[in-house]
Amino acid sequence: MKFINIICYKDNRSIVEQSDFFVKQDYPENFGFYSKSSHTGRTVMLSEFITVMDNAPGFNDKEILKKIFVEDNLLKKESISGRKISFYYLKHLYGLDSENKNFQGLLKYWKEKSPDNKIMALLCALSRDEALRLSSGYILSVKAGDSADKSGLKEIVDNYYQNIYSEKVRESMVRNLMSSWTQAGYLEGRSNKIRIIPEISxxxxxxxxxxxxxxxxxxxxxxxxxxxxxxxxxxxxxxxxxxxxxxxxxxxxxxxxxxxxxxxxxxxxxxxx
The missing domain is CATH 1.10.10.10 (Winged helix-like DNA-binding domain superfamily/Winged helix DNA-binding domain)
Incomplete structure (x- = not known):
């Protein structure tokens, strides 16, 4: 699927570029890329991930990292199952492994408490989550100040996942994807999502x-x-x-x-x- 992407700049000008943008393809998993999606059940969980990045002592020991989630309860979850689920989804979304090349880059460029970190997190999630990648063409085609309609995103989800997931799961994916782009600073509003331009460092x-x-x-x-x-x-x-x-x-x-x-x-x- 090809998109005509309308890229809106901060001065409200816009240009039209044509590109394939992210398409359904394999990415180098040996570098930490992934081609499945967590958006069937979760969003990008940006606030939780940023908490982990700013407080975890390191990402080279999986058992210590799991202990921080489950025993030390870094994310302040009430139940053990909630802590384990959060660990599972965040690891699936971001890798949380200093051996992965894509995560190494995140650790290299990450600056603690920076307002730009949600963009860094989004980029990492894009490298790990196929549905998020495929949704980006639609989100970026919406002009700044215009509404991002769920139907546009649903068309993409249905196109790629109709033969894989039920209608109920696909509807959940659309909601979660809209929430993820909102968390990352590309949309704002509750029921009516308005396209905005994020600040980049x-x-x-x-x-x-x-x-x-x-x-x-x-x-x-x-x-x-x-x-x-x-x-x-x-x-x-x-x-x-x-x-x-x-x-x-x-x-x-x-x-x-x-x-x-x-x-x-x-x-x-x-x-x-």
Missing amino acids: VYSFAYACYLAYLSGFRGKRIFHSPWVLVLCLSNLEIKEFIKESNRKGLMSVKKAGSVVEITFPEDLIGGTQ
């Missing part, structure tokens, strides 16, 4: 470029990949973020004529070639 930009690199994009194609398009940036903003990324050492962008070479810190790209 250079760290989210660098992480989006890194995910594009992991999924096979190279050179300047990285800046036109679905991972970066999700950020709704103008060409000017992209140019400024490229400069800032270079200054901060988040990634290296070198140009030689029409050739653009993009590399990332060695601790991130080691073993990805």
